[in-house]
Amino acid sequence: xxxxxxxxxxxxxxxxxxRRALARAITAVENDDPAARPIVRALYPRTGKxxxxxxxxxxxxxxxxxxxxxxxxxxxxxxxxxxxxxxxSSPFSGGSVLGDRIRLERRxxxxxxxxxxxxxRGEAGGIAAATREVARLLEAAGFDLVFVETVxxxxxxxxxxxxxxxxxxxxxxxxxxxxxxxxAGLFEIADIFDVNKSDLPGADRAxxxxxxxxxxxxxxxxxxxxxxxTSTTAPMGLDELWEAIEAHExxxxxxGGRVAGERRRLAREIADRVREHxxxxxxxxxxxxxxxxxxxxxxxxxxxxxxxxxxxxxRQRYRAR
Amino acid sequence: xARRTKPGPIRVLIAKPGLDGHDRGAKVVARALRDAGMExxxxxxxxxxxxxxxAAVEExxxxxxxxxxxxxHMALFPRIxxxxxxxxxxxxxxxxxxxxxxxxxxxxxxxxxxAIFGPGTSLEEIVATARRLARGTA
Ligand code: B12
Ligand SMILES: Nc1nc2c(ncn2[C@@H]2O[C@H](COP(=O)(O)OP(=O)(O)O)[C@@H](O)[C@H]2O)c(=O)[nH]1
Ligand SMILES: [Mg+2]
Numbered sequence: 001x002x003x004x005x006x007x008x009x010x011x012x013x014x015x016x017x018x019r020r021a022l023a024r025a026i027t028a029v030e031n032d033d034p035a036a037r038p039i040v041r042a043l044y045p046r047t048g049k050x051x052x053x054x055x056x057x058x059x060x061x062x063x064x065x066x067x068x069x070x071x072x073x074x075x076x077x078x079x080x081x082x083x084x085x086x087x088x089s090s091p092f093s094g095g096s097v098l099g100d101r102i103r104l105e106r107r108x109x110x111x112x113x114x115x116x117x118x119x120x121r122g123e124a125g126g127i128a129a130a131t132r133e134v135a136r137l138l139e140a141a142g143f144d145l146v147f148v149e150t151v152x153x154x155x156x157x158x159x160x161x162x163x164x165x166x167x168x169x170x171x172x173x174x175x176x177x178x179x180x181x182x183x184a185g186l187f188e189i190a191d192i193f194d195v196n197k198s199d200l201p202g203a204d205r206a207x208x209x210x211x212x213x214x215x216x217x218x219x220x221x222x223x224x225x226x227x228x229x230t231s232t233t234a235p236m237g238l239d240e241l242w243e244a245i246e247a248h249e250x251x252x253x254x255x256g257g258r259v260a261g262e263r264r265r266l267a268r269e270i271a272d273r274v275r276e277h278x279x280x281x282x283x284x285x286x287x288x289x290x291x292x293x294x295x296x297x298x299x300x301x302x303x304x305x306x307x308x309x310x311x312x313x314x315r316q317r318y319r320a321r
Numbered sequence: 322x323a324r325r326t327k328p329g330p331i332r333v334l335i336a337k338p339g340l341d342g343h344d345r346g347a348k349v350v351a352r353a354l355r356d357a358g359m360e361x362x363x364x365x366x367x368x369x370x371x372x373x374x375x376a377a378v379e380e381x382x383x384x385x386x387x388x389x390x391x392x393x394h395m396a397l398f399p400r401i402x403x404x405x406x407x408x409x410x411x412x413x414x415x416x417x418x419x420x421x422x423x424x425x426x427x428x429x430x431x432x433x434x435x436a437i438f439g440p441g442t443s444l445e446e447i448v449a450t451a452r453r454l455a456r457g458t459a
Binding site for chain 1: 355363
């Protein structure tokens with residue numbers, strides 16, 4: 001695609017493959033910098049077509065290691081790859097140590113890979129508020145596909161569904177028993193289960209348990225979760241994992257799931273943004289607006305309850321007339 | 322696009338170039354910067370100068386911190402500075418720490434390393450310097 005002349009300069013630079021322009025735009029998007037708006041707006045029409053592959057699962061299961069090997073594999077096949085790896089921000093300092101890059105092995109001069117670490121910045125659910133926008137910037141910059149590695153805090157990060165076209169839930173053999181506790185929500189998000197560290201004992205058992213659970217099926221879209229086994233230390237199963245990812249991507253095209261999924265994600269994204277605006281607005285008004293302050297006073301005094309107050313506030317201020 | 326019209330957290334790359342397994346110092350510094358509210362990209366051990374510079378550009382960092390206790394700083398640091406220049410990323414400041422003799426430290430600072438800290442430096446001093454360098458008020 002040739003850079004269209006009407007794009008703003010920064011957007012044009014990104015499309016032309018300027019990595020520093022891309023890097024700065026990602027920062028601006030992360031910071032919700034108004035300077036990012038025209039770039040994002042101009043590039044949006046070029047997005048929404050590539051696979052976005054989510055890697056989620058608890059801390060330490062090998063997501064970053066898998067990501068590195070998958071990147072290598074795709075590079076060998078001549079496909080360019082963008083990657084976003086999200087780590088938690090400290091709730092106390094707001095700071096973060098982003099360590100997923102440690103596992104990355106690639107040629108430093110390879111322009112076919114772009115790897116970006118991202119802090120969650122207080123967002124629950126395993127991705128950051130800006131992850132979707134950053135994935136789109138990577139697409140606009142011309143990468144053939146994008147990986148997103150989630151935070152991986154304890155449970156499974158359900159928010160990956162809001163960005164990924166294919167979600168891989170990575171587990172390890174000795175997590176076998178925990179599968180039961182993870183079950184809620186797990187099968188809704190896992191297009192693929194990967195039992196990584198299959199060089200360790202118990203992998204067969206874990207894969208069997210998962211198969212049993214998966215056979216109960218996920219009927220909504222007609223796809224049954226696939227189960228694969230991998231090891232990154234004694235490399236095995238990478239082909240099967242990639243195979244499964246491609247199979248799901250094909251399924252999306254054949255079933256119409258790609259379009260439906262994108263529609264669902266975008267609806268959610270718009271709703272999220274509106275919720276954020278309204279939430280901020282209400283917080284400010286409950287402090288500054290005289291009428292709303294007295295509403296809050298009444299809730300504090302137990303003369304009305306929060307649910308009724310919220311209903312009333314919403315009806316009066318936001319509901320379409 | 323103007324840089325940092327709305328500043329977010331300071332982003333710092335902490336890397337250990339060369340064949341050097343001493344990573345305590347790098348980790349201690351990374352944690353201190355995190356606790357000061359910065360986003361620290363910890364690139365880990367055995368980074369080539371090319372990898373360090375590539376990471377700094379992709380991660381759009383405000384500062385690069387190099388930790389080295391192997392004695393190879395006179396070969397590695399100038400190479401990193403040269404690559405930054407080549408990548409038109411010379412404005413990203415570089416600071417460093419580890420086992421670096423005073424004489425070498427003087428020469429490296431002349432070559433463009435902004436600050437160098439040896440064993441026993443207080444983390445407060447390192448954090449304050451990081452903040453000053455990253456915000457471009459050096
Ligand atoms: C612990 C240690 C080890 C441990 C390392 C464990 C680990 N995972 O880190 C082990 C036992 C593995 C080890 C091995 C070796 N070590 Co050793 N090791 C040390 C020792 C005793 C302490 C280093 C340490 O952890 N200090 C604590 C941390 C917190 O301090 P620091 O790293 O200096 O960091 C501070 C500052 O320097 C600064 N800083 C550091 N990095 C950065 C980065 C930035 C950006 C900034 C701003 C500041 C900053 O801030 C920190 C806080 O003040 C030193 C001697 C010494 N007193 O320094 C020798 C020393 C570094 N080791 C040495 C050597 C030679 C080795 C070996 C080659 C073999 C040997 N003779 O033991 C191997 C090589 C290992 C390898 N693969 O590279 C020599 C290096 C000589 C040189 N460079 O000229 C030293 C100096 C000992 C000596 N006097 O000979 N070592
Ligand atoms: N035995 C074994 N260890 C692995 C495997 N994959 C990753 N690891 C190790 O698990 C640890 C965590 O890996 P990492 O990729 O950082 O996990 P993440 O937190 O899910 O991103 C590291 O020490 C890896 O070396 C594997 O297939 N087998
Ligand atoms: Mg990881």
